[in-house]
Amino acid sequence: MKKLNEPSATPFSQTFFHGTKADLKLGDLIEAGFNSNFGQNKKAKYIFLAATLDAAIWGAELALGEGRERIYLVEPTGSIENDPDLTDRKFPGNPTMSYRSIHAFKVVGEVSIWQGHSAEQVKAMKDGLVKLKEQGIESLNDR
Template sequence: MEFNPNNIVIQLCMQGMGMEQQGKPEEAAGVFLQAWNQATNDFEKFIAAYYVARHQKDLSHKLNWYQTALQFALQVNNDAVKGAFHALYSNIAQCYEKLGDTDNAKISHDLAISFSGLPADKGPFYHGTKADLQVGDLLTAGRISNYKAELVMNHIYFTALVNGAGLAAELARGDGRERVYIVEPTGSFENDPNVTDKKFPGNPTRSYRTQEPLKIIGEVTEWLRQTPEQLQRWRVRLAVNKGKIIN
C-alpha cells in the first residue's frame, strides 16, 4: 500500500482539506466521513480516520478516532505510515491531557518522542528530472530548481515512490525526455518539510531532502504516467505554489 493522489479516498480527503481552508468545517467533516465509509484497506482507513478525528467536538470521540487511525497505521507499519506515528501519539497525548488522564498522556507523549528524529526509510530511492545523466554522477545542492528558474535549491529532493519521481520528471523544466534515476544518499537526509504533516499525517509520499550529494546508481523507465489532463492540473498547482517543491 502506498500513497496515490488519484485514489478516491485520498481525493476525498484533499477535497475536505479544501473545505477546511474555505472555512466550511461542517462540510469538510461530512466529506471526511464519506472517505472513511469508502475506505477499503488499512492505509485508506488510517488516513480517513485521522481526518474524521480532527472534526470531533467530543474529546472522547476525538480520542477514539485518533486511536482508530493509529491502530490501522500500526497494521500497515511500513515507511508510508511510520512518519505519522509521532503526530498520532502527540494528538492522543493531548486528548488524554485534556481528559485529565495524566498517566496515559505521558505514555503517549513518550511514544511520540520515540518516533521523532531522522527517517529510517531504506529505499530504494528515486529522483525525477529531464537532465541526461549517467550512472556514477552526483546530484548536488546549489543548482537551479527543476520547476522554478528563479529558485536555487539548497537541498536535493528525492522519494521512495517511483511514481512520485515519475511525476516530478514529467513536470520538470527542459526539452529532454523524462528520466527517473535510482539514487543513493551519500549522507544523512530528512523528511521533506514541504509535505510532512502539512496536509497528510507524517510523510506518506516518502519524500525526503538532503544537502549531501545523491549518487546515481541506475535508471528506471517504467512508472505510472499521468494523463495530459492530470498533468495540466499539476501544472496549475505548481504555478500557484509558493516556494514548495515537488519531489
C-alpha cells in the first residue's frame, strides 16, 4: 500500500499546510510533545497538517494563543495518517485531506495572502466545540 507522502512518478509533490498562531521561520521543525492548540491543551501526541487550504485556515483560526493567525507550507519528515477526528467522525473518506503524524514537519514557506472564515462561521465552530466538550466527547487524538 502506498503511503500518503511517498515519492511518486510525477515531478510535482503534494503541498501540505499547517495552520497555527506560532511565529515560525523557514527551516523550523514543528514537533509533537508541546502543549496542543486544541482539545485539552495538554502535551500533543500528534501534530497536524492538511492538503487543503481551508482545513489549515480552520487550524489557524481555532488555535489557542494571542499571536497572528498563520498558514505554513510544510514537508512531513516521516509517515502521516488520516486524522481520526475528522475522517471517522465527521467526513468519511477524508475530503478535508487532514492528517496527523508523530514525526516533525519542516516549515518550507508561508501563505501570506488568504481569506479567513466569517466571524459568524468561526463563532459557530467554536460554539460547536464547546458543546462537544460539555457532552464529554473528546478528541480521538487526546487518547
